Each structure stands twice: as structure tokens, then as C-alpha cells.
Amino acid sequence: MAASPTTAIPASVVDAGRRAGSDARADGAFRWFVAAAAFIVLCALAGTAFSMLWGGREAFATFGPGFLTSTDWDPVNHKFGALVPIYGTLVTAAIAMLIAVPVSFGIALFLTEVAPNWLRGPVSAAIELLAGIPSIIYGMWGLFVFVPIMGEYVVPWLNDHLGPLPLIGSLFSGPPLGIGMLTAGIVLAIMVIPFISSVMREVFLTVPTRLKESAYALGSTTWEVVWDIVLPYTRSGVIGGIFLGLGRALGETMAVTFVLGNTHRLAASLLEPGNSIAATIANEFAEADSDLYRSSLIAIGFVLFIVTFIVLAAAKLMLRRLSRQEGAK
Amino acid sequence: MLTTIKTRFVAVGLATVLGAASAQAADITGAGATFIYPILSKWSDSYNNATGNKINYQSIGSGGGIAQIKAGTVVFGSSDKPLSPDELKDAGLAQFPSVIGGVVPVVNVEGIDAGKLKFTGPLLADIYQGKITKWNDPAIAQINSGVTLPDQNITIVHRSDGSGTTFNFVNYLSKVSPEWKSKVGEGTSVSWPVGVGGKGNEGVAAYVKQIKGSVGYVELAYALQNKMTYASLQNSAGQFVQPSLASFQAAAASADWKNAQDFHLVITNAPGENSWPITATNFILVYKQPKNSAGTKAALDFFKWAYDNGGKQAEELDYVPLPKALTEQIEAYWQAQIQL
Numbered sequence: 001m002a003a004s005p006t007t008a009i010p011a012s013v014v015d016a017g018r019r020a021g022s023d024a025r026a027d028g029a030f031r032w033f034v035a036a037a038a039f040i041v042l043c044a045l046a047g048t049a050f051s052m053l054w055g056g057r058e059a060f061a062t063f064g065p066g067f068l069t070s071t072d073w074d075p076v077n078h079k080f081g082a083l084v085p086i087y088g089t090l091v092t093a094a095i096a097m098l099i100a101v102p103v104s105f106g107i108a109l110f111l112t113e114v115a116p117n118w119l120r121g122p123v124s125a126a127i128e129l130l131a132g133i134p135s136i137i138y139g140m141w142g143l144f145v146f147v148p149i150m151g152e153y154v155v156p157w158l159n160d161h162l163g164p165l166p167l168i169g170s171l172f173s174g175p176p177l178g179i180g181m182l183t184a185g186i187v188l189a190i191m192v193i194p195f196i197s198s199v200m201r202e203v204f205l206t207v208p209t210r211l212k213e214s215a216y217a218l219g220s221t222t223w224e225v226v227w228d229i230v231l232p233y234t235r236s237g238v239i240g241g242i243f244l245g246l247g248r249a250l251g252e253t254m255a256v257t258f259v260l261g262n263t264h265r266l267a268a269s270l271l272e273p274g275n276s277i278a279a280t281i282a283n284e285f286a287e288a289d290s291d292l293y294r295s296s297l298i299a300i301g302f303v304l305f306i307v308t309f310i311v312l313a314a315a316k317l318m319l320r321r322l323s324r325q326e327g328a329k
Numbered sequence: 330m331l332t333t334i335k336t337r338f339v340a341v342g343l344a345t346v347l348g349a350a351s352a353q354a355a356d357i358t359g360a361g362a363t364f365i366y367p368i369l370s371k372w373s374d375s376y377n378n379a380t381g382n383k384i385n386y387q388s389i390g391s392g393g394g395i396a397q398i399k400a401g402t403v404v405f406g407s408s409d410k411p412l413s414p415d416e417l418k419d420a421g422l423a424q425f426p427s428v429i430g431g432v433v434p435v436v437n438v439e440g441i442d443a444g445k446l447k448f449t450g451p452l453l454a455d456i457y458q459g460k461i462t463k464w465n466d467p468a469i470a471q472i473n474s475g476v477t478l479p480d481q482n483i484t485i486v487h488r489s490d491g492s493g494t495t496f497n498f499v500n501y502l503s504k505v506s507p508e509w510k511s512k513v514g515e516g517t518s519v520s521w522p523v524g525v526g527g528k529g530n531e532g533v534a535a536y537v538k539q540i541k542g543s544v545g546y547v548e549l550a551y552a553l554q555n556k557m558t559y560a561s562l563q564n565s566a567g568q569f570v571q572p573s574l575a576s577f578q579a580a581a582a583s584a585d586w587k588n589a590q591d592f593h594l595v596i597t598n599a600p601g602e603n604s605w606p607i608t609a610t611n612f613i614l615v616y617k618q619p620k621n622s623a624g625t626k627a628a629l630d631f632f633k634w635a636y637d638n639g640g641k642q643a644e645e646l647d648y649v650p651l652p653k654a655l656t657e658q659i660e661a662y663w664q665a666q667i668q669l
Contacts, residue, residue: 074520075491076513143532148539177484177540179525262489262526273525279489283528286390287491287517289410 049305056299058292067299073264073280075288080296082303084264088181088274089307092256093249095185095270100192100249101242107193108200109226124201131194139258142187147259150186151178155271158182174271177261182270184260188252192245199241203234236319243315250308253278277304357628360387361394361407364493364548365611368428368648372639376631379638384631391493391517398422398614404624406614409493410517414590423617423666424591425659427632429581429649432498432607433572435557436544437537438464440477446560447472447569450505450598450606453562456544457485457502458509459523464542472563479542486536486545489526491517497609498546501597505606546607549577550647564606565598572605577649580604586655592662608649615667622669629663 053060059067059080070081107127111120155176162172174180207230215225231238261273262283277300288294359369366388373384389397391408398406399420407427417424434453436446448456452468455461461468465478488495496517503510513519525540527533530551537545537557549572552559561569570576583601584594596608613632619625636659640650651659 072520075518076516076520079520143535151539175482175484177525179536179540257489257528258532262528263524264520283490283526284518287392289392289395289491289517 049302052298052302052305056295056302058295059299062292063296067296068303071264071266075284075290075293078290078292080293080299082277082296082300084266085275085277085280085300086303086307087266088184088260088276089250089278089304091181091270091274092184092188092260092276093246095182096188096192096249097242097246099186099189100196100245103189104193104197104200104241104245105238107197108204109230111197111201112204113222113226113230124198127194127198127201131198135191135252136254136258138187138191139255142183142255142259146187147178147183149178150183151176158271170268171270174267174269177271177273179259179261179273180269180271181260181267181274184256184274184276185270187255187259188249191252191255192249195248196241196245199244200234200238203237203241204230206237207233235322239315239319243312246311246315247308250311251278251304253282257282277301277307356383356385357405357624357631358385358403359394359405359407359613359628360389360397360403361405361614362391362409362493362611363388364409364430364609365407365428365648367550368639368643368646371642371646372635373631375639375642376634379634382627382631390491391496392491395614398616401616401620404615404619404621405628408612408614409609410496411591411593411595411610411612412614414593417591417593417614421617422614423662424593424612424614425632425662426592426610426651426655427613427635428611428643429577429596429651430609430611430647431549431572431577431580431605431649432494432501432546432609433549433552433559434544434546434562435534435537435552435559437539437541437558438481439479439541441558443556443558444561444571445476446558447563448560449563450501454502454506454509456483457487457522457524458512459485481542484540484543485521485524486533486540486543487521487524487526488518488533489528492529493517493609493611494530494546494548495519497595497597497607500595501607504598548647549573553647562606564602564604565600566602566604568602570603570605574644574647574649576603576605577608578652580606580608581610581649581655582652584608586658592659617666618668625667626669629667629669633660 063070063080066081068082068086070079071083072079072081073084074080111123115123155174155178158172159174159176163169165172211229211233212225215229220228256276257279260276260279262275262279263273264275264280265272267274281297281301285294285297288297366386369384369386373386377383386407387403391410394403394406394408395412397403399422412420412422412424434448438446449472452461452472455468462483464481464483470478496515499509499513499515499519502513503515513522525536527536527545530547533545533547534551534555534557537543537547538555547557551557552572559572561571563569579601580596580599583604584596584599586592586594592612594610596610598606599608613628615625615628636651636656643650
């Protein structure tokens with residue numbers, strides 16, 4: 001460390017030998033450190049899954065596999081089933097993705113391909129700010145601003161225009177409450193759009209300019225460039241962004257609680273109130289007064305964990321299949 | 330040098346503060362019902378000014394309060410639902426009331442002002458079971474002559490979270506409707522036959538305000554402060570009464586506390602001409618033979634102070650202070666049951 005400059009040559013030779021040793025040690029320590037960091041994630045994951053399974057063991061033991069298919073939720077008579085919350089979680093998340101993915105795609109494309117340069121910075125910053133808003137704010141906005149609009153205008157319109165249609169008609173007929181699964185899905189969509197669109201924007205920026213310019217030079221329209229150049233180049237990143245949003249939509253709690261209606265009933269219509277796993281836990285955990293009740297709430301937490309895991313695994317499989325097809329071309 | 334002086338200075342300051350704090354009585358820790366949180370924080374603020382003792386209360390819900398006191402992590406727990414004498418005995422706990430409030434039905438029906446609509450208990454139970462679905466149903470019209478009722482669907486709003494408000498509401502419905510008792514029952518949350526669930530009093534209030542033709546139930550303070558359209562209710566003496574501090578007080582005074590072991594009494598459907606039928610009590614739980622006897626004594630001193638001096642503040646927040654006869658009974662109960 002404090003080697004004097006006059007003895008530079010011999011000292012540096014000695015130093016080099018010493019340094020090789022200390023480098024190896026430092027390298028080893030560094031490897032251990034990063035491995036430990038990664039290991040913590042695995043430990044946390046396994047620990048979470050196991051402790052939820054352990055906490056829910058009483059519910060699983062009492063109700064067996066019927067826990068997943070029962071629509072009962074009766075704290076007085078100690079009968080619990082997870083089907084209504086599972087259904088609500090999946091339906092609201094699906095509605096959210098149906099809306100959020102095309103809109104985010106549009107936002108990201110506008111920002112990378114269409115918008116003038118001076119506009120890109122402010123709009124991108126605005127999107128990232130939106131991502132930082134606490135979910136309860138979205139919930140309150142949903143309850144006090146959006147729900148009346150839905151109840152007053154949107155739901156009656158859906159009842160009149162989509163309600164009589166065959167097949168999908170039953171999805172869009174219901175009382176004009178304003179709260180319900182459709183409202184929750186729309187609020188969720190607004191919440192996840194910033195996440196998906198900022199990831200999409202980032203990956204769209206990674207497309208080499210010369211690829212795009214070559215396509216333009218060959219006479220492609222903007223749409224053709226996007227569809228045939230940008231999207232194939234960034235597909236895995238885009239799907240990653242979509243699943244980041246989906247993960248958030250599945251687990252969102254407060255915003256959903258405020259606009260979903262929190263009713264333990266299976267309803268065919270999207271305009272009817274329902275329940276989601278996260279909302280059920282948030283609503284009922286504090287006052288869950290019997291062990292079985294609390295255990296059932298932890299058990300549906302475990303179910304959410306499994307549902308999320310299945311969804312993400314399906315995404316990974318889809319990605320792998322896509323890239324294999326790519327190779328076949 | 331400067332930093333050492335600074336550190337020393339801070340250390341001395343800290344020691345002074347800590348010394349001052351430990352010279353006074355220890356902090357009183359409690360946990361439980363959210364219902365009493367507003368009044369408890371007001372009381373503890375005044376109590377701190379008067380005596381220097383601090384109350385640290387966490388409003389985590391009645392279920393949490395019961396769990397915490399049983400685990401011995403707090404000096405007192407608080408619950409909107411009284412524990413049975415057997416359960417108290419098993420856990421070695423004593424139980425006594427702290428403050429009284431009430432639950433009022435609120436409606437959103439065009440053309441109907443606060444206090445104009447009348448309900449009976451069985452009628453409310455039928456509505457909450459989905460048996461009466463229209464506002465102009467003969468059963469409602471019959472007792473509301475002179476009120477124009479629309480041909481409108483009734484939307485039921487209930488709490489989505491477990492709550493003492495719900496407990497007192499469904500306890501009342503169970504008392505007045507055998508069918509409700511057998512089909513739905515009572516608890517801090519129940520399996521609602523119909524309706525939508527709002528989170529907290531504010532969630533129910535927001536839904537009732539936004540959904541035309543809805544009916545819900547909230548604490549009185551919520552109904553008054555948000556200027557909601559509350560309804561009057563028929564009490565057990567057959568009188569229609571308006572929800573007010575006076576009618577809550579009447580229910581608290583006429584309830585049969587004398588014969589209630591460990592104050593195990595839910596004062597819904599209380600007797601008396603002027604009694605409000607859905608009056609609710611919050612209960613405090615402490616150990617009969619506490620390990621931390623200094624803490625328990627401090628907690629009891631606090632509640633004694635609140636009974637004697639906190640009445641006005643309670644009324645400002647739309648709670649009802651306990652009647653004098655009841656606080657005397659509680660102090661006698663402390664003497665007899667709690668060994669300090």
C-alpha cells in the first residue's frame with residue numbers, strides 16, 4: 001500500500017505476486033458474496049412458500065382439495081373455500097391485461113417511433129411518475145371518481161348494447177352499481193400500464209437504428225417496421241414487461257378492495273361484485289377470530305403464490321417455444 | 330474534538346430524557362378494536378398532559394387485540410365482541426366496558442330525508458336476507474305511511490372487513506329474526522346472503538352515497554359527520570326511536586349489567602322506551618393476575634380517569650360515556666377480580 005516510488009521496480013514485482021494471491025482471495029470472497037445474495041432470494045422464496053403452506057395446513061387438512069373448488073365462505077359456521085377469490089383474481093387480472101397490453105404497446109411505440117424528440121423526455125418521466133403512485137390512491141380515485149361514472153353511464157350503456165348479445169351478453173348484464181369486476185379490471189389496467197409501457201419503451205430503444213433504417217429504406221411503413229423489425233427483435237423483453245404487469249395485477253390489494261365489491265359470490269356477469277385473493281386477505285385478516293379462519297386466509301395466500309407461479313411458468317414456456325420456432329425459420 | 334463534544338452532549342441529553350421518562354410510570358400498551366381508537370387517542374393525549382403517563386394503543390382490530398392480550402404482549406386488549414366468562418376464565422382475563430357507541434342504518438333513496446324512514450328489526454333482517462327487494466314493498470310501505478317510496482331495487486351494502494360494527498348489527502338481527510339466526514348467525518364477519526361489501530365505515534358510506542336505492546349500516550359518528558340519511562328503528566318496547574346520543578344513553582342505562590357475569594352482555598335490543606336498539610359496547614381485557622402489575626395498575630388508573638373526566642370528549646366524538654352506576658360496578662369488579 002505505502003510502497004515508496006524509489007523502490008518501484010523490485011517492489012512491484014513482489015507486489016504482483018502478493019496481489020495475485022490477494023486477488024484470488026478477493027475474487028473468492030466476491031463470488032461467495034454474490035452467491036449469498038442470490039441464495040437469499042431463494043431462501044426467502046422457499047421460506048415464504050413453506051410458511052404459508054404451514055400456516056394454511058389446518059385449512060388444507062380440514063377441507064382437502066375441496067378448498068379449491070368450494071364457493072363457501074362462512075366465518076360463522078367455519079366453512080371456507082377459495083374458488084370465488086381465485087376466480088375474481090384471474091378475471092380482474094385478465095381484464096386488466098386485455099386493456100393494458102395494447103395501450104402500453106401504443107404508448108411505447110409512440111414514444112420510440114412517432115413522437116418528436118422534445119416530447120419523449122417529459123412523457124417518459126410522466127409514465128415513470130405514474131408507476132410511483134401508491135395503490136390506495138388509485139383505489140380512492142376509483143371509488144370516488146370512477147365508480148360513479150361507471151354506475152351512471154358505462155354500465156347502463158353496456159346493459160343496453162352488449163347485454164342482449166348471445167354468448168357474451170350474460171357477461172355484460174347486471175345492476176348498475178358501478179363497482180364490480182369490470183371496474184376493478186379497468187382500475188388495475190390503469191395501474192399496470194406505466195410498468196408495462198416503460199419496460200416496452202426501454203426494450204424498443206435497444207433495436208439497432210440501422211435495422212429500422214434499412215427497412216424504411218426498402219419502403220416499409222412505420223407499422224411494418226414495428227411489426228416485422230422492432231417486435232421480433234424485442235419479443236422476450238416485451239413479454240417480460242407484460243408479465244411484470246400481470247404479476248402486479250394478480251397481487252394488487254388496496255385498489256381492488258375499494259372497487260371490487262368484496263362479495264363472496266360467483267357471478268357470471270363482469271358487472272357484478274366479486275372478490276379477489278389479496279382483497280379477501282386484506283379485508284378479513286385483522287378480525288379473523290378463529291384458528292381455522294386465519295388458517296384459511298393464509299391458505300388462499302398460498303394459493304395466490306401457486307397461481308402466480310403457474311402463470312409465470314406458463315410465460316417462460318411460451319417464450320421458450322417462441323424462440324424455438326424462431327430457430328426453425 | 331468537536332464530534333466528541335457533540336456526542337457527549339447528545340448522550341447527556343439522551344440520558345436526561347430517558348431518566349425523566351423512567352422516573353414516571355411505564356408506558357401503557359394496548360391493542361385491539363379500531364372502534365375506540367379516536368376516543369382513546371384523545372383521552373390518552375389529555376391524560377398525558379394531566380399525568381405524564383403515555384398510552385400506546387395499536388388499533389389492529391378486535392381479533393388482533395384478543396390474540397395480543399392472550400399472548401401477553403400488551404397490558405390491555407380491546408374487543409367489540411365480549412368474551413364469554415368461560416373463555417375469560419381459561420385465559421385468566423378480566424373484562425369490562427370502556428365506552429358505548431351505536432350502529433345506525435343509512436339509506437340512499439331519492440326524496441327521503443334523514444330520520445324519515447322507519448324500519449323494524451324483522452324488516453331489516455328480511456331486507457338483508459334479500460327477501461324484500463323493492464323499496465315500495467308493502468312491508469316497508471305499511472310502517473312508512475306518508476313517505477313516498479319509489480319502485481326501485483334495494484341494494485344491500487355491508488362491511489367487507491371483519492368488524493365490531495358488523496358484530497353488533499348482526500347480533501341485533503339474530504335477536505329479532507330467528508331465521509337470520511339460523512341461516513346467517515352472528516360474528517365479526519358473516520356469510521352475507523346478498524349485497525356488496527365496502528371496506529371500513531368509509532367504504533360502506535361511499536357505496537351507500539353512490540348507489541341509488543342502497544341501504545347500509547355505519548357507526549353513528551360516521552352517519553352524522555357525513556350527513557347521511559339515517560333511518561329510525563323500532564326498539565323492543567315497540568317505539569320508533571331516532572339514533573342519537575340520548576337514545577344510546579338510554580340503552581346503556583337500561584341494559585341489565587347487574588346480572589352480567591364479567592360484563593358479558595351485548596346491549597343490542599335493550600329494553601326501555603327510548604333505547605336505541607343497535608347500541609354497541611367496547612370491552613377492555615386485562616389479566617386478573619398480571620405479570621406486569623405496575624402496567625395493569627397504570628392502565629386501570631387511566632380508565633378510571635377516563636370514566637371520571639373523559640365524558641365530554643367522548644360526546645364530542647359521538648361516543649356515549651358509561652353511566653355512573655356502571656362505572657361504579659366496574660370499579661367494584663376491579664377490586665374483587667384483579668390482584669395487583
